[in-house]
Amino acid sequence: MVEKRMPIPVSEALERVLGEASLIGDEKVELEESYGRILAEPIVASSDVPPFNRSPYDGYAIRSVDSAGASGTNRISFRVIDHIGAGEVSAKRLSANEAIRIMTGAQLPEGADAVVMFEQTVETEQGITIRKPFEALENVSLQGEDVQKGEVVIDCGSLINPGTIALLATFGYSQVAVAKQPVVGILSTGTELLGVDDELVPGKIRNSNGPMIVAQLKRMGFRCKMYGMSIDQLDESYEVVKKAADETDCLITTGGVSVGDFDFLPAIYERLGAEVLFNKVAMRPGSVTTVAVANGRYLFGLSGNPSACFTGFELFVRPALLKMMGAGKLYLPQTKAVLGEDFTKANPFTRFIRASYDGETVSPAGFNKSNAVSSIARGNALIVLPGGSRGFHRSDTVDVLLLGMEEGASKWRL
Amino acid sequence: MVEKRMPIPVSEALERVLGEASLIGDEKVELEESYGRILAEPIVASSDVPPFNRSPYDGYAIRSVDSAGASGTNRISFRVIDHIGAGEVSAKRLSANEAIRIMTGAQLPEGADAVVMFEQTVETEQGITIRKPFEALENVSLQGEDVQKGEVVIDCGSLINPGTIALLATFGYSQVAVAKQPVVGILSTGTELLGVDDELVPGKIRNSNGPMIVAQLKRMGFRCKMYGMSIDQLDESYEVVKKAADETDCLITTGGVSVGDFDFLPAIYERLGAEVLFNKVAMRPGSVTTVAVANGRYLFGLSGNPSACFTGFELFVRPALLKMMGAGKLYLPQTKAVLGEDFTKANPFTRFIRASYDGETVSPAGFNKSNAVSSIARGNALIVLPGGSRGFHRSDTVDVLLLGMEEGASKWRL
Numbered sequence: 126m127v128e129k130r131m132p133i134p135v136s137e138a139l140e141r142v143l144g145e146a147s148l149i150g151d152e153k154v155e156l157e158e159s160y161g162r163i164l165a166e167p168i169v170a171s172s173d174v175p176p177f178n179r180s181p182y183d184g185y186a187i188r189s190v191d192s193a194g195a196s197g198t199n200r201i202s203f204r205v206i207d208h209i210g211a212g213e214v215s216a217k218r219l220s221a222n223e224a225i226r227i228m229t230g231a232q233l234p235e236g237a238d239a240v241v242m243f244e245q246t247v248e249t250e251q252g253i254t255i256r257k258p259f260e261a262l263e264n265v266s267l268q269g270e271d272v273q274k275g276e277v278v279i280d281c282g283s284l285i286n287p288g289t290i291a292l293l294a295t296f297g298y299s300q301v302a303v304a305k306q307p308v309v310g311i312l313s314t315g316t317e318l319l320g321v322d323d324e325l326v327p328g329k330i331r332n333s334n335g336p337m338i339v340a341q342l343k344r345m346g347f348r349c350k351m352y353g354m355s356i357d358q359l360d361e362s363y364e365v366v367k368k369a370a371d372e373t374d375c376l377i378t379t380g381g382v383s384v385g386d387f388d389f390l391p392a393i394y395e396r397l398g399a400e401v402l403f404n405k406v407a408m409r410p411g412s413v414t415t416v417a418v419a420n421g422r423y424l425f426g427l428s429g430n431p432s433a434c435f436t437g438f439e440l441f442v443r444p445a446l447l448k449m450m451g452a453g454k455l456y457l458p459q460t461k462a463v464l465g466e467d468f469t470k471a472n473p474f475t476r477f478i479r480a481s482y483d484g485e486t487v488s489p490a491g492f493n494k495s496n497a498v499s500s501i502a503r504g505n506a507l508i509v510l511p512g513g514s515r516g517f518h519r520s521d522t523v524d525v526l527l528l529g530m531e532e533g534a535s536k537w538r539l
Numbered sequence: 540m541v542e543k544r545m546p547i548p549v550s551e552a553l554e555r556v557l558g559e560a561s562l563i564g565d566e567k568v569e570l571e572e573s574y575g576r577i578l579a580e581p582i583v584a585s586s587d588v589p590p591f592n593r594s595p596y597d598g599y600a601i602r603s604v605d606s607a608g609a610s611g612t613n614r615i616s617f618r619v620i621d622h623i624g625a626g627e628v629s630a631k632r633l634s635a636n637e638a639i640r641i642m643t644g645a646q647l648p649e650g651a652d653a654v655v656m657f658e659q660t661v662e663t664e665q666g667i668t669i670r671k672p673f674e675a676l677e678n679v680s681l682q683g684e685d686v687q688k689g690e691v692v693i694d695c696g697s698l699i700n701p702g703t704i705a706l707l708a709t710f711g712y713s714q715v716a717v718a719k720q721p722v723v724g725i726l727s728t729g730t731e732l733l734g735v736d737d738e739l740v741p742g743k744i745r746n747s748n749g750p751m752i753v754a755q756l757k758r759m760g761f762r763c764k765m766y767g768m769s770i771d772q773l774d775e776s777y778e779v780v781k782k783a784a785d786e787t788d789c790l791i792t793t794g795g796v797s798v799g800d801f802d803f804l805p806a807i808y809e810r811l812g813a814e815v816l817f818n819k820v821a822m823r824p825g826s827v828t829t830v831a832v833a834n835g836r837y838l839f840g841l842s843g844n845p846s847a848c849f850t851g852f853e854l855f856v857r858p859a860l861l862k863m864m865g866a867g868k869l870y871l872p873q874t875k876a877v878l879g880e881d882f883t884k885a886n887p888f889t890r891f892i893r894a895s896y897d898g899e900t901v902s903p904a905g906f907n908k909s910n911a912v913s914s915i916a917r918g919n920a921l922i923v924l925p926g927g928s929r930g931f932h933r934s935d936t937v938d939v940l941l942l943g944m945e946e947g948a949s950k951w952r953l
Contacts, residue, residue, distance in 0.1 A: 139951060156735060160754040172739055174912055181910060183799040210801040211843075212731030214742040228799040230731050230843065232742040243798065271906045272913050279916055284946040287754035288893075288915025291747035291845050295912055299735045317626030317644050321570055321713045325586055328628040328646040333705035340574040340701035344945075384657065385597040385642040387624040429625075429644065431705050447947070454947040458919075460874070460898035475953070479702075484874035492685045496595060498588055498709055499686050501702025502693055505872075509953055524953055530944050531758075532698040533861070533868040537553060539889070539923055539938055 128384050128391075130405035132412060135440065135475055141402040142441050143455065145418045146448035149307055149374060153300045156293055159285050161346035162303035163450040168279040168289070171296040173269035178233040181266045185224040185246060185253055186237035192259040200247070200254040207234065224252060233265060240264035282453035304450030307374035311338050312352040312365060314381040314390070315429055320354075333498060334379040334427070334434045341438050344531075345446065352376075359389045366393050366424075374422055374449065377442060380429030382415040390415065390426045399424055407474045407512055410495030411437045430495040436477045436507065439528055457507075457526040462487040464508065464523045469516035475509065480525070482506035484534070487525050505529035542798050542805075544819035546826060549854065549889055555816040556855050557869065559832045560862035563721055563788060567714045570707055573699050575760035576717035577864040582693040582703070585710040587683035592647040595680045599638040599660060599667055600651035606673040619666035621648065638666060647679060654678035696867035718864030721788035725752050726766040726779060728795040728804070729843055734768075747912060748793040748841070748848045755852050758945075759860065766790075773803045780807050780838075788836055788863065791856060794843030796829040804829065804840045813838055821888045821926055824909030825851045844909040850891045850921065853942055871921075871940040876901040878922065878937045883930035889923065894939070896920035898948070901939050919943035 133141075151165030180186060187203055195201040203224035207215045211230035219225065219236035227233070227240065239259040246253040272278055278292055285293075285303070293301055318332040319325070332354055342349050352369045355362045362381070369376045381390040382404065394401055399419035404426075406414050410433035415426035423445055427437040444455040465488030468476070479490045479500040490504035491497070509524040510517050517523060547555075565579030594600060601617055609615040617638035621629045625644035633639065633650035641647070641654065653673040660667040686692055692706055699707075699717070707715055732746040733739070746768055756763050766783045769776045776795075783790045795804040796818065808815055813833035818840075820828050824847035829840035837859055841851040858869040879902030882890070893904045893914040904918035905911070923938040924931050931937060 136951065136953065156750060157753065160757045168916075175910065176739055176744060177741065181908075183797060183802075208800070210731075210799070211729055212743050226800070228801060229797060230729070230744075266908070266910055271908070271911050278913055283916075285754075286916060286943055286946065287751045287758060288849065288912070288918065288943075290754040291751035291849075291912050292916045294735045294747040294750040295745055297735055297737075297739075297745060315625055315644070317624075321708045321711055323711075325590055325711075327591065329626050330590060330644075331709055331711060333708040336570060336708040337701045337705035339571065340699075340704040343574045344701060383597060383643055385624070386622070386640070387642060388597075435702065435705075454949045456948045456951045458898060458944045458946075458948050459952060484872060494595075494680070494685070496589065496680055497685050498702070498705050499692055502582075502697075502700060502706045504702065511953075527941075527944055529700055529702075530872045530941055532700065532872075534870045534872050535868045537550060537870045538873060539550065539925075 132405040132407040132474070133403050135406055135408050138403050138406045139441065139444065142416050142445050143448050145402065145423065146445055147421060148451050149449050150305050151302050152305050154303055156290065156299055156301060159293070159301045159303055160290055162285050163452045164279060164281055164283045164285060164301070165304045165451065166302040167277045167281045168292055168296065170272045170274050170276045170278050173274045174272040174295060175266050175268055175270065178268050179266045180227045180229060180231050180233060180240045182240055182242045182264055183228050184240050184242040186219070186227045186234050187224045187239055187241055187259065188219050188236055189239040189259045189261045189263065191222050192255060195255050195258050197256045200256050202249065202254050203252045205252040209234070238262055238265065280453060282451045284452070284454070306347055307446055307449045308372070309342060309347055309349040309446070310352050310369045310373035310376045311335055311349055312369055312376065312378045313354045314362060314378055316356050316387070318354050333431055334429065337431065337435060338377055338438055345443065347446070359392060362389050363393050363396055367397060370397065370419055370422055370424060375425065375446060376423065377425045377427060379427050379434050382426035382428065383413045394424065409472060409474045409476050412474060414441065416441060428495065431498045432479060432501060433495040435501050457528055460525050460527060461522050462525045464517055464519055464521045467519050468510055469518070471514050471516050473512050475512045478508040478510065479504035480506045480508045482525055482527065487523065505532060546819040546821040546888070547817050549820055549822050552817050552820045553855065553858065556830050556859050557862050559816065559837065560859055561835060562865050563863050564719050565716050566719050568717055570704065570713055570715060573707070573715045573717055574704055576699050577866045578693060578695055578697045578699060578715070579718045579865065580716040581691045581695045582706055582710065584686045584688050584690045584692050587688045588686040588709060589680050589682055589684065592682050593680045594641045594643060594645050594647060594654045596654055596656045596678055597642050598654050598656040600633070600641045600648050601638045601653055601655055601673065602633050602650055603653040603673045603675045603677065605636050606653070606669060609669050609672050611670045614668040614670050616663065616668050617666045623648070652676055652679065694867060696865045698866070720761055721860055721863045722786070723756060723761055723763040723860070724766050724783045724787035724790045725749055725763055726783055726790065726792045727768045728776065728792055730770050730801070732768050747845055748843065751845065751849060752791055752852055759857065761860070773806060776803050777807050777810055781811060784811065784833055784836055784838060789839065789860065790837065791839045791841060793841050793848050796840035796842065797827045808838065823886060823888045823890045826888060828855065830855060842909065845912045846893060846915055847909040849915050871942055874939050874941060875936050876939045878931055878933055878935045881933050882924055883932070885928050885930050887926050889926045892922040892924065893918035894920045894922045896939055896941065901937065919946060
């Protein structure tokens with residue numbers, strides 16, 4: 126008798142997974158090591174940005190009051206009394222009709238409240254003349270106009286991106302508190318699996334899921350522990366899984382979760398005393414995706430079919446790992462696009478189709494079955510077709526998960 | 540007299556930059572080191588995928604001909620003569636009304652041409668009965684249905700993503716030829732710059748551009764050589780730039796490219812005998828972005844203003860580095876979105892505004908000036924507003940460059 130499993134919707138599966146995530150703490154790292162990590166402290170401005178009124182242009186700092194009435198027929202003269210570059214501070218204070226030559230980024234001198242750009246001046250022997258009046262604070266970058274001292278600029282839980290690094294450097298964070306990264310293990314199961322160096326023999330295939338998941342983790346900035354390939358023997362597999370589960374925060378297995386005679390993971394979960402959150406999801410591919418929790422640690426049982434394995438990782442493992450780090454953004458970026466092909470056959474399960482997205486249209490990236498490998502490499506997105514009784518047609522607008530946009534585009538259309 | 544520079548359009552600037560890119564060769568790396576690199580060889584299928592006809596389900600392999608006429612009132616019986624898991628090959632050949640119990644992924648036995656799923660059978664003492672006829676090849680994953688042996692599956696110049704890794708593993712590429720990565724140097728110029736550990740003093744700011752570019756390069760999978768911060772002295776700066784340019788394929792400087800009195804890079808380019816491709820681009824921020832070439836090496840003179848520096852890197856440095864590696868996709872991914880705010884003031888230059896994109900609407904990510912730092916960290920996209928005489932309005936559809944989508948989304952809306 127085959128075990129009957131009840132499929133649950135993807136959103137419910139996701140909720141169950143995320144409900145088990147607990148924070149694993151944080152650590153201090155050097156600023157230069159922090160790119161790609163999750164902030165475990167908010168970035169608080171230790172100073173205003175800019176820290177002083179400064180010149181956004183190369184030109185002359187003046188008192189705006191002295192420019193009143195200037196025009197083409199009434200040029201007003203200024204005597205240039207100093208010359209400062211960025212990083213320099215003038216020791217002088219402007220008096221009436223005095224100017225200081227000032228470079229971009231330099232602090233406005235005492236008394237000055239406007240900057241005249243080079244191209245707005247005519248040089249004379251004594252200094253410059255101008256032909257238009259300037260308002261107070263014209264051409265001035267105001268202290269604190271970008272950020273004010275004490276402000277929480279970036280929240281805890283944000284990904285440290287290049288701009289975050291710029292902010293951290295600006296505020297003198299030579300070290301920064303980031304979330305620790307969960308220890309992730311990978312174990313590929315299946316007697317059919319060969320190593321990448323092995324010759325193909327009848328009935329066997331090379332293990333592609335293991336290396337693929339390593340790369341999916343690398344894309345998130347994670348390293349992982351490899352537990353090799355386990356053959357489909359219950360006792361032996363149990364020992365390997367138990368050891369791996371003890372040593373990791375999150376163990377990802379591939380294969381062995383279906384209802385086949387050598388699919389031992391359900392039995393192993395039971396022996397481990399693990400709580401199975403679900404073992405059937407209303408999605409294609411990857412309906413056999415199983416997630417269990419033992420001693421507060423995740424056991425992700427992904428399908429052995431590459432496309433299903435890939436999708437299971439991105440839909441469930443990725444957000445779980447992010448939540449363990451306290452990340453604010455747990456989900457794949459999503460948009461809508463025009464479907465480039467018909468999917469006339471309805472499917473009761475939600476479909477996630479590996480696809481190519483060009484910013485407007487989204488089309489399947491090739492052969493579309495759960496055992497497909499080529500379309501994973503070719504795609505940069507997943508088309509999401511909700512389950513139900515209807516098909517979908519070319520030029521319908523559909524949901525798209527963006528997954529692989531980092532490669533970029535082959536055309537510049539601006 | 541201020542030097543008068545002629546701005547050129549962004550697309551022309553990009554063309555000039557890319558016109559100078561030369562390939563820098565390739566190298567072999569281990570499969571596990573290849574994620575994120577650019578393929579320097581096409582991936583050629585060394586075998587069919589799947590490599591043999593196999594079962595996509597747990598069930599029974601049969602000869603379809605034996606199922607003809609099966610129905611609820613005429614169940615047909617099969618004697619089960621063998622039992623194979625994935626990776627196993629049956630030594631038996633099916634005769635009339637024989638079946639072999641077969642697991643997902645296992646090779647179809649000799650004589651079999653269809654698979655009956657467990658749930659389509661009733662077990663008996665001798666074997667199974669079925670209640671419907673099966674067509675030839677029903678429930679069979681056909682040899683080569685995903686990829687055929689000899690096929691070029693992925694082109695040279697593609698980014699190695701997790702799916703590419705799966706393919707490389709499938710075809711036994713334990714090593715893979717990838718493009719060498721250009722040696723990139725970073726030099727921050729400006730007497731106003733302090734290190735991240737320094738206390739703020741009047742007139743000075745901490746160097747944020749240097750660490751930011753390191754992170755922009757890391758996002759592309761690059762490491763770089765740091766040439767520290769150079770003060771604004773012509774002779775000294777010349778020596779540092781010359782050394783750095785000699786040691787790198789691409790030297791990125793920040794600051795010093797405008798028309799200020801201490802902006803020495805134009806003079807340094809001249810002394811180096813470098814060809815200046817342009818020194819003014821019709822864009823905001825970053826109009827002073829300057830690109831030169833000396834001895835076949837790039838000299839990118841980015842603005843010292845953080846937002847301008849950031850944009851200059853992504854618009855010009857990124858595609859140049861990718862082209863030196865023979866990448867097929869050189870440009871930032873692009874889409875269209877609904878503008879979330881008014882930009883009523885026209886600008887003759889094309890604007891690139893750091894923005895937050897939620898898959899539908901795009902809005903400025905905060906303070907919008909070339910010296911802004913905070914909005915770089917907060918944004919995950921750039922709004923592109925073409926230069927001209929018109930403004931733009933909330934709910935206009937505008938072009939968007941996706942840049943930072945990797946952080947993901949805070950909501951699951953499926």
